[in-house]
Amino acid sequence: MQTNLSEQAKRLPRADEAERILRSCVHCGFCTATCPTYQLLGDELDGPRGRIYLIKLLLEGQPATASIQTHLDRCLSCRNCETTCPSGVEYHNLLDIGRAVVDAQVPRPLGERLLRHGLRLFVPRPALFKALTRTARAFRPLLPKPVQAKLPRHEPVLKPRPKVQHARRVLMLEGCVQPALSPNTNAAAARVLDRLGISVIAAREAGCCGAVDYHVDAQAVGLDRARRNIDAWWPAIEAGAEAIVQTASGCGAFVRDYGHLLAADLAYAAKAARVSALARDLVEVLRDAPLERLGIRADQRLAFHCPCTLQHAQKLGGVVEAVLERLGFNLTPVPDGHLCCGSAGTYSLTQPVLAQQLRDNRLSALESGNPEVIVTANIGCQNHLASAGRTPVRHWIELVDEALPD
Structure with a gap:
């Protein structure tokens, strides 16, 4: 795609990257076929090709408008279009650049500003979020139904983690909301890894991965959180930790991007690249492990x-399914498995109508094979799908943990 950046756009920190991405797009439109919001709304501007065109206009000097902001806001950042794109367009990076330009020019309505500020205030702080969740559960009947649906329905029995005892050691990103909404997920991962001869070591100073701030109008704050995590992990990395494991794929995707996002930071570029190289989703560790040592004989029907x-x-894609099948679980077929559930980080709160439509469509596909339980690999998806109150939804590692022999 031909483009001519305005003089103002050329001064942006990521101007060269934006121009390169725009020029890589051939405007073929293959991406629209797999875009969840285009499928729902049928508007070219609510698909990747249309949004790329809007960002192109912005970077060529057209003033930002509330309408452009709305079309960019509606994007889930699911990156389905990147899987489909024959030209390798790095759409999510261009979207981040475009959103920053719009948000710098277009003030949001008061309600949106308050919501986004509240999300940045509470979500990235695990202790504060946990306290807020406990308070909300105590007053559940008084809360709006959408908020009630987001709260856990049962108080979990917390399970202990194994002691650090193995030569093989990994770090684990604890996450922001997961300790409050699904507190046994990381403990279950630690126990399964322990059975495989891998210990999880703590890095107490590490916190939110930075994705919440970065994707809700505060990119600089998100990158500062990334830097703090790098500092927190670095001593253990130097001491030989072989990986930084994530049980929430949303966090994992962002940590993998640290190297790219901090490439221009001379103080952190090399360390960020190292952290990104060490980032592993939990399933990558299990995929390469001798799973027969776990002694699991499971037969539950899972979607x-x-x-x-x-x-x-x-x-x-397909890796968790392969691990679960190796362990004996029965996986039901799921139509349109490439589509988004509508969680998308904070999307289910900032775009609730679209998010609920996507959730209900995804649940119908997941339930079509009559599973006993729906499992997933990201706390946002887990909580969003569970909010419908239909089939139970859990993290897949918890079912593996429960199937371990005593």
Whole structure:
């Protein structure tokens, strides 16, 4: 695609990257066929090709408008289009650049500003989010129904983690909302890894991966969180930790991007690249492990929802399914497995109508094979799908943990 950046756009920190991405797009339109929002709305501007065109106009000097902001906001950042694109267009990076340009020019309505500020205030702080969740559960009947649906329905019995005892050691990103909404997920991962001779070591100073801030109008704050995590992990990396494991694929996708996002930061570029190289989704560790040592004999009927951040961002589609089948679980067929559930980080709160439509469509596909449980690999998807109150939804590693012999 031919483009001529305005003088103002040429001064943007990522101007060269934006121009390269725009020029790589041949405007073929293959991406529209797999775009969830285009399928729902049927508007060219609510698909990747239309959004690329809008960003092109912005970078060529056209003033930003609330309408352009809305079309960019409606994007899930699911990256399905990148899987489909024959030209390798790095759409998600261009979208981040375009959103930053629009948000710098177009003030949001007060309600949107308050919502986004609240998300940045509470979500990236695990202790604060956990306290808020507990308070909300106590007052559940008084809360709006959409908020009630997001809260866990049962108080989990917390399970202990194994002691650090093996020579093989990995770090684990604990996450922001997962400790409150699904507190046994990381513990289950640690126990399964322990059976395979791998210990999980703590890095208490590490916090939110930075994705929430980065994708909700605060890119600089998100990158600062990335830097703090790098600092927190670095001593363990130097001491020989072989990987940084994530049980939430959304966090994992963002950590894998640290090297790219901090490439121009002379103080952190090399470290960020190293962290990205060490980032592993949990399933990558299990895929290469001798799973027969676990002694699992499972026969539950499961439907697996593959998060967009696992299959499109990390290119690990089909890997969890293969691991579960190796362990004996029965996986039911799921039509249109490439489509998004509508969670997309904070999307289910900032775009609730579209998110609910996508959720209900995804659940119908997942339930078509009559599974006992739906499993997934990302806390956002897990919580969003479970909010419908239909088939139980859990992280897949918890079922593996429960099937371990005593």
